[in-house]
Amino acid sequence: MTLTATQAKPAPALLPRAGGLRGPLSDLFWRRPKLLLLLMLLPPVLWLGIVYIGSLFALLLQSFFSIDEFSGLINREFTLKTYGDLLQAANLDIILRTMTMAALVTLASAVIAFPIAYYAARYARGRWKALFYLGVMLPLWSSYLVKIYAWKLILAKEGILTWLLAKLHLVWLLDGWLSLPIVGGNSLSVSSTGTFIVFVYVWLPFMILPVQAALERVPGNLVEASSDLGASPGQTFRNVLFPLALPGIVAGSIFTFSLTLGDYIIPQIIGTSRLFIGQAVYSQQGTAGNIPLAAAFTVVPIVIMGFYLWGAKRMGAFDAL
Amino acid sequence: MTSAVSFQKVSRHFGSVRAVDMVDLDIVPGEFFAMLGPSGSGKTTCLRLIAGFEQPTSGSISIFGERAEGVPPYRRNVNTVFQDYALFPHLNVLDNVAYGLMVKGVGKLERQKAAEEALSLVRLPGYGARRPGQLSGGQRQRVALARALVNQPKVLLLDEPLGALDLKLRENMQEELKSLQKALGITFVFVTHDQGEALSMADRVAVFNDGRIMQIGTPEDIYQRPKTRFVADFVGSSNVLPPDFVQRYSGQHRWGSLRPESIRIGRAAKGDGVAARLVSTNYLGATTRLALDADGLRLHAIVPAGATLPKEGEAVVLTFNREHLHLMDEPA
Numbered sequence: 001m002t003l004t005a006t007q008a009k010p011a012p013a014l015l016p017r018a019g020g021l022r023g024p025l026s027d028l029f030w031r032r033p034k035l036l037l038l039l040m041l042l043p044p045v046l047w048l049g050i051v052y053i054g055s056l057f058a059l060l061l062q063s064f065f066s067i068d069e070f071s072g073l074i075n076r077e078f079t080l081k082t083y084g085d086l087l088q089a090a091n092l093d094i095i096l097r098t099m100t101m102a103a104l105v106t107l108a109s110a111v112i113a114f115p116i117a118y119y120a121a122r123y124a125r126g127r128w129k130a131l132f133y134l135g136v137m138l139p140l141w142s143s144y145l146v147k148i149y150a151w152k153l154i155l156a157k158e159g160i161l162t163w164l165l166a167k168l169h170l171v172w173l174l175d176g177w178l179s180l181p182i183v184g185g186n187s188l189s190v191s192s193t194g195t196f197i198v199f200v201y202v203w204l205p206f207m208i209l210p211v212q213a214a215l216e217r218v219p220g221n222l223v224e225a226s227s228d229l230g231a232s233p234g235q236t237f238r239n240v241l242f243p244l245a246l247p248g249i250v251a252g253s254i255f256t257f258s259l260t261l262g263d264y265i266i267p268q269i270i271g272t273s274r275l276f277i278g279q280a281v282y283s284q285q286g287t288a289g290n291i292p293l294a295a296a297f298t299v300v301p302i303v304i305m306g307f308y309l310w311g312a313k314r315m316g317a318f319d320a321l
Numbered sequence: 322m323t324s325a326v327s328f329q330k331v332s333r334h335f336g337s338v339r340a341v342d343m344v345d346l347d348i349v350p351g352e353f354f355a356m357l358g359p360s361g362s363g364k365t366t367c368l369r370l371i372a373g374f375e376q377p378t379s380g381s382i383s384i385f386g387e388r389a390e391g392v393p394p395y396r397r398n399v400n401t402v403f404q405d406y407a408l409f410p411h412l413n414v415l416d417n418v419a420y421g422l423m424v425k426g427v428g429k430l431e432r433q434k435a436a437e438e439a440l441s442l443v444r445l446p447g448y449g450a451r452r453p454g455q456l457s458g459g460q461r462q463r464v465a466l467a468r469a470l471v472n473q474p475k476v477l478l479l480d481e482p483l484g485a486l487d488l489k490l491r492e493n494m495q496e497e498l499k500s501l502q503k504a505l506g507i508t509f510v511f512v513t514h515d516q517g518e519a520l521s522m523a524d525r526v527a528v529f530n531d532g533r534i535m536q537i538g539t540p541e542d543i544y545q546r547p548k549t550r551f552v553a554d555f556v557g558s559s560n561v562l563p564p565d566f567v568q569r570y571s572g573q574h575r576w577g578s579l580r581p582e583s584i585r586i587g588r589a590a591k592g593d594g595v596a597a598r599l600v601s602t603n604y605l606g607a608t609t610r611l612a613l614d615a616d617g618l619r620l621h622a623i624v625p626a627g628a629t630l631p632k633e634g635e636a637v638v639l640t641f642n643r644e645h646l647h648l649m650d651e652p653a
Contacts, residue, residue, distance in 0.1 A: 224374055225407035227394040229421035229472065239424065243411045 063295035072289055082292040086300075091280070095300055098277040101192070102260035105199040106207075106253045112200065113207040113252065114245070120208075121215035136205045144202065148269050151198045155188035155270065162187075185272060195271035202266065203259050207252035214248025215241070250312045257308065261301040277301060323386040325350040325476055325508040326371055331380035333366050340366040342532035343380070348476075350385070353502050353509045355519035358529030359555065364512045367529070368478050371510065373397050385475055395424075400469035401478040405485065406461045408453035414440070414464050415449030421472040439467035442501070459490045466498075470505070479511045483518065495522055516556045520544060528552050544580075548650045553578035560584070560620045567648065576649045583645035584622035586611065587638040588631070594640040595620075599631050615639065 017023035029036040065074050066081045085091065120132040139147065153159050165171050178184040178191060185191030218241065226236040264278030275283070277297055285294035312318070328346035332339065341363045348354045356364040369375040370382060373394035382389045384399065400421070408417050415436050416423070422432035433449075440446055443463035453461055462482055469477055479498075483491045499522050502509045513519050519526045520540040528535045528543060528551075536548045547553035550561045559578040567577035587594060597615035609630065613620045620639065624630070631637050 219405075219407065221403050221405065221407040222409060224372075224394070225401070225403060225409070226420070226424075228372055228374075228399075228401045229424065229468070230395045231420075231424040232395055235424045239420070240409060 059295050062291050065292045067290050067292055082296045086296045094275050094280050102257045105260045106256045108200045109204050109207040109256045110249050113211050117208050117212035120212045136208050152189050152270055155194045157187035195267050198266050198270050199260050203256040206255035210251040211248040214245045218244045258305050327383040329381045331377045334378045339532045350508055351506050352524045355511045355523035355526045357519040357526050362529040363532040364529045368512050372401050399476045400472050400474040402465045402469050402482045404480045406465040414451050418468045418471055435471055439471040443467045458485050476508045547578055576651050578647045581621045581623040583641050585640045594638040597637055597639050599635050599637055
């Protein structure tokens with residue numbers, strides 16, 4: 001039947017080229033794979049190289065211009081005057097505040113993310129794993145602004161948190177905390193503590209996922225081997241799990257740290273009236289019209305991240321990669 | 322004398338699966354003990370019970386006379402060489418070997434010296450600065466061995482440590498492990514599914530199947546005098562003979578076993594013996610393995626290479642020394 005039909009007409013050893021343009025093109029790409037690679041990379045390289053890096057470079061260039069204080073016009077001559085302005089006490093204050101916040105948010109995210117990531121990587125299987133991904137990703141699907149305003153209500157003086165603490169007779173604890181300088185305020189929603197809580201909430205998924213990916217790559221028998229060699233669970237964490245998860249923690253901290261450094265919406269809606277770098281950039285280029293100073297402010301997170309990565313590399317954070 | 326490891330009616334169930342089922346076991350201090358069985362037979366679970374990675378569902382485990390249930394792995398003076406070595410990828414070879422001493426708080430100089438000595442013991446001196454990723458499979462295996470031995474364990478557990486090595490390397494390591502065990506006098510418990518490995522290395526072998534121990538004995542016992550059909554078949558693929566067949570030659574209605582090398586092949590119509598037909602021949606180098614069909618019963622024979630063989634499909638007569646026909650305990 002079908003078999004005899006094929007036997008009647010023996011199949012050729014080499015098949016003919018497909019018709020139209022498709023055949024010659026496929027053959028050409030097969031013979032010259034680098035041509036295909038070039039064609040595939042050209043659009044993103046153009047986008048990244050010219051549109052993205054190029055405009056970033058143009059922005060950085062602005063920071064070496066200065067503003068004429070009387071006319072408000074930009075003086076396009078190379079000068080370091082703007083960087084001098086950046087180093088004024090008020091601006092240094094902004095930089096220091098933002099860096100401290102970014103460091104604390106990163107630290108808190110890492111501490112909260114590790115157990116969640118550990119559970120997901122080691123124990124969660126099947127449906128529980130799906131639930132984990134859903135739980136981590138779900139907040140990212142809703143609007144960032146909606147989440148922040150929701151937090152404003154949660155943290156407000158009349159909000160659910162105060163109500164809950166009142167039920168637990170713990171309002172004195174909240175009041176005590178809010179009466180402290182720097183971290184305190186009239187209510188959580190207008191204190192730096194509130195800003196901190198919302199930052200941690202919003203950036204947490206960006207820490208959990210890389211840490212989980214790093215822990216997933218640690219073979220389970222390394223934990224057993226450590227225990228077998230006499231290490232208590234604490235020693236196993238310090239000597240095996242933590243060093244092997246470190247690249248994931250560093251990857252996550254790059255997100256949490258740089259996102260906090262650049263954000264201008266969260267501190268504007270929740271927190272004190274004291275500025276963060278993002279807000280400074282926003283107001284300098286908007287209301288103040290001082291583009292050079294805004295550009296100089298944007299250089300700060302870039303330089304900080306550069307030092308951060310250099311330090312992380314020197315500490316051996318990427319050795320286990 | 323107290324046993325190095327003693328199991329009393331130990332069971333380990335995973336849900337409805339009885340991975341280990343009512344196992345009694347006594348391992349003598351200083352012996353090389355092999356646990357042999359197919360995958361899923363419970364031998365690795367037994368090893369993990371000794372190491373402390375698993376806890377028994379019921380029964381009791383003692384290590385050198387001390388009850389071990391509920392004792393975590395890090396409080397057992399027992400070390401494991403893992404199947405895929407489980408070397409720490411972020412530490413160099415020296416720090417891997419010194420790990421056990423490091424967590425016990427031994428000073429840096431002292432533990433590095435001990436680690437160097439352990440590396441020389443496994444013939445890898447001067448490899449300390451390398452990363453595990455830069456070593457070959459055989460070298461990693463030696464590092465894993467050094468990492469366990471440096472702690473001077475009371476019992477060393479080896480979980481199919483030679484499984485990933487090629488044949489030549491495996492044979493070398495078998496000899497080395499054997500002589501190392503003799504020199505150190507540490508009790509070795511070795512898990513393998515390779516019967517040749519178990520027979521050649523161990524002082525005693527326990528054959529596992531379906532979570533139970535089928536037979537414990539010296540390699541010779543296990544090989545020459547299997548107690549059950551499973552042992553006869555698994556250890557050296559003996560010919561298992563049904564009771565009716567055995568009755569004709571021994572007068573007893575019991576299951577029997579006959580080693581393939583005990584069977585001699587003759588031309589048909591040449592003296593009495595078992596009439597059979599040659600089904601196929603497998604050339605194995607030093608020997609040739611013949612598959613034979615004796616009136617529906619499939620038998621295997623091993624003959625030295627170079628012997629003149631009948632053609633496939635030809636009728637032959639099989640003879641054997643009746644002393645080589647072993648009667649098994651298993652009821653007919």
